[in-house]
Amino acid sequence: xxxxxxxxxxxxxxxxxxxxxxxxxxxxxxxxxxxxxxxxxxxxxxxxxxxxxxxxxxxxxxxxxxxxxxxxxxxxxxxxxxxxxxxxxxxxxxxxxxxxxxxxxxxxxxxxxxxxxxxxxxxxxxxxxxxxxxxxxxxxxxxxxxxxxxxxxxxxxxxxxxxxxxxxxxxxxxxxxxxxxxxxxxxxxxxxxxxxxxxxxxxxxxxxxxxxxxxxxxxxxxxxxxxxxxxxxxxxxxxxxxxxxxxxxxxxxxxxxxxxxxxxxxxxxxxxxxxxxxxxxxxxxxxxxxxxxxxxxxxxxxxxxxxxxxxxxxxxxxxxxxxxxx
Amino acid sequence: xxxxxxxxxxxxxxxxxxxxxxxxxxxxxxxxxxxxxxxxxxxxxxxxxxxxxxxxxxxxxxxxxxxxxxxxxxxxxxxxxxxxxxxxxxxxxxxxxxxxxxxxxxxxxxxxxxxxxxxxxxxxxxxxxxxxxxxxxxxxxxxxxxxxxxxxxxxxxxxxxxxxxxxxxxxxxxxxxxxxxxxxxxxxxxxxxxxxxxxxxxxxxxxxxxxxxxxxxxxxxxxxxxxxxxxxxxxxxxxxxxxxxxxxxxxxxxxxxxxxxxxxxxxxxxxxxxxxxxxxxxxxxxxxxxxxxxxxxxxxxxxxxxxxxxxxxxxxxxxxxxxxxxxx
Numbered sequence: 164x165x166x167x168x169x170x171x172x173x174x175x176x177x178x179x180x181x182x183x184x185x186x187x188x189x190x191x192x193x194x195x196x197x198x199x200x201x202x203x204x205x206x207x208x209x210x211x212x213x214x215x216x217x218x219x220x221x222x223x224x225x226x227x228x229x230x231x232x233x234x235x236x237x238x239x240x241x242x243x244x245x246x247x248x249x250x251x252x253x254x255x256x257x258x259x260x261x262x263x264x265x266x267x268x269x270x271x272x273x274x275x276x277x278x279x280x281x282x283x284x285x286x287x288x289x290x291x292x293x294x295x296x297x298x299x300x301x302x303x304x305x306x307x308x309x310x311x312x313x314x315x316x317x318x319x320x321x322x323x324x325x326x327x328x329x330x331x332x333x334x335x336x337x338x339x340x341x342x343x344x345x346x347x348x349x350x351x352x353x354x355x356x357x358x359x360x361x362x363x364x365x366x367x368x369x370x371x372x373x374x375x376x377x378x379x380x381x382x383x384x385x386x387x388x389x390x391x392x393x394x395x396x397x398x399x400x401x402x403x404x405x406x407x408x409x410x411x412x413x414x415x416x417x418x419x420x421x422x423x424x425x426x427x428x429x430x431x432x433x434x435x436x437x438x439x440x441x442x443x444x445x446x447x448x449x450x451x452x453x454x455x456x457x458x459x460x461x462x463x464x465x466x467x468x469x470x471x472x473x474x475x476x477x478x479x480x481x482x483x484x485x486x487x488x489x
Numbered sequence: 490x491x492x493x494x495x496x497x498x499x500x501x502x503x504x505x506x507x508x509x510x511x512x513x514x515x516x517x518x519x520x521x522x523x524x525x526x527x528x529x530x531x532x533x534x535x536x537x538x539x540x541x542x543x544x545x546x547x548x549x550x551x552x553x554x555x556x557x558x559x560x561x562x563x564x565x566x567x568x569x570x571x572x573x574x575x576x577x578x579x580x581x582x583x584x585x586x587x588x589x590x591x592x593x594x595x596x597x598x599x600x601x602x603x604x605x606x607x608x609x610x611x612x613x614x615x616x617x618x619x620x621x622x623x624x625x626x627x628x629x630x631x632x633x634x635x636x637x638x639x640x641x642x643x644x645x646x647x648x649x650x651x652x653x654x655x656x657x658x659x660x661x662x663x664x665x666x667x668x669x670x671x672x673x674x675x676x677x678x679x680x681x682x683x684x685x686x687x688x689x690x691x692x693x694x695x696x697x698x699x700x701x702x703x704x705x706x707x708x709x710x711x712x713x714x715x716x717x718x719x720x721x722x723x724x725x726x727x728x729x730x731x732x733x734x735x736x737x738x739x740x741x742x743x744x745x746x747x748x749x750x751x752x753x754x755x756x757x758x759x760x761x762x763x764x765x766x767x768x769x770x771x772x773x774x775x776x777x778x779x780x781x782x783x784x785x786x787x788x789x790x791x792x793x794x795x796x797x798x799x800x801x802x803x804x805x806x807x808x809x810x811x812x813x814x815x816x817x
Contacts, residue, residue: 325765
């Protein structure tokens with residue numbers, strides 16, 4: 164893995180959201196520790212799955228990478244250049260190369276714009292194409308994502324959820340980016356439609372050598388689409404390794420519990436399974452537990468877990484775990 | 490054993506500007522004492538409307554149950570007076586809904602809301618009912634149950650709120666629990682907690698369960714029998730192992746093929762089902778799945794197939810035998 168070419172390198176990324184009180188004289192009374200010291204690489208042409216439960220910071224991580232949120236500290240190197248230090252025109256030029264697909268296909272398309280305008284907007288903003296040239300490109304993009312090019316004059320409400328998500332994919336592809344951050348792109352869709360969109364994403368990756376950061380909470384789908392998988396819990400990365408290694412030999416107690424909780428659509432397999440049922444809820448990210456973030460729900464926690472924060476260590480080649488007991 | 494609950498020929502329509510939407514089209518099913526049955530289907534397939542119709546919870550207008558009967562302990566729920574059905578709902582048949590936030594009254598304490606069914610159905614005093622509510626909350630795993638009676642719904646997390654809802658549904662020890670996607674809004678580790686809880690309570694209290702979900706995985710480990718719905722019709726019904734092992738309807742086959750499985754090693758391309766689920770404005774004289782079906786024959790476009798028995802405890806509404814691609 165070490166000799167692979169990293170397109171994106173995230174280093175000690177931290178994002179706190181301030182909580183302030185007071186109407187006129189606002190003072191900060193705390194912070195939501197949304198992302199707390201996260202580091203990982205994404206290699207060129209791979210799909211890195213980022214999984215975790217709601218509120219674990221996976222979407223914030225994605226948005227902070229794209230500098231949609233500016234990080235509290237840390238670095239994001241894209242092709243060797245630090246995005247955190249970048250501003251203005253330089254940042255704008257850089258944005259061409261990384262795009263995003265959002266979770267909610269109903270909220271992420273402007274209802275007053277036609278599909279053609281939505282997909283063409285990035286081309287206009289970045290001065291790539293205008294007029295007839297832009298329209299031709301929009302038609303190509305619509306074909307590419309499996310929609311009828313004649314639809315470019317229609318409005319988003321005329322489409323189903325799956326079709327809207329295809330529009331979102333076309334918009335992300337318009338500028339021919341290298342990296343697409345897919346933020347739960349299928350969780351709002353029905354099962355039979357999910358497969359359509361996932362197959363489309365896989366085809367596009369093969370055809371255009373795209374790199375994906377695939378953020379999701381559906382562990383079965385993440386296993387299906389990813390080359391490597393990172394598991395997040397309460398703002399930190401608990402475990403990161405190749406897909407096969409993670410699902411065959413999960414080492415972090417949280418990963419083990421998470422995998423055991425996923426239902427398998429096969430009654431014979433379900434009968435044989437042993438579930439690890441975690442106690443309690445995820446603690447608040449305003450006041451995360453000391454030491455290991457997972458210790459309050461961990462069935463194996465000992466005193467050291469409350470005292471020191473476990474670093475993400477490489478326990479076997481390419482397999483990183485943040486746990487004192489591994 | 491006799492059926493505890495038997496629904497025959499249920500039809501529900503909704504009036505819309507475009508015409509009457511045929512949401513439920515002649516659905517029949519039965520439930521035995523202590524049995525767990527799953528109803529599976531995608532959004533809009535009529536799975537929730539089916540059970541809501543039997544309990545007369547469909548807002549009328551625009552909705553209307555136009556045909557059918559729902560026999561519970563020898564009586565037709567659809568013909569009962571409002572007074573009578575109120576005694577059934579929440580006491581003998583109760584429901585757990587998907588969204589635990591919008592299913593509670595935000596300005597009443599949890600204690601009041603969990604205890605309310607006892608005051609209404611069993612005529613208990615407020616104090617007695619609250620005491621019982623505390624026991625029930627403890628049973629569903631709420632820590633410090635007694636102190637939390639005075640808390641409001643927003644003071645509970647999503648998973649805890651769903652536990653409270655289960656406590657409320659089970660406080661009168663109903664014979665039937667209808668669970669309408671109770672874990673869809675929850676994270677997977679919390680979902681596992683809730684499913685374990687319901688399994689435990691089922692074994693302790695011996696109620697029958699109708700579990701409505703779009704997640705074929707949940708039903709696999711929970712139900713004894715599964716019904717698959719599409720376009721307001723039940724299109725396949727079988728015992729779980731049979732349904733997952735030998736699915737016969739092209740829709741069921743497609744649905745199972747479109748799910749990635751965590752326990753499979755080789756990467757396989759997901760078989761997607763092209764097209765979209767239908768919105769039926771009339772009773773079609775063709776199979777409602779035909780427009781999306783790989784196996785569709787001429788017959789499928791001329792006549793809507795009825796459920797037929799094709800094996801022990803296995804019925805399917807399809808003209809085609811998917812193993813041969815020819816008519817059955």
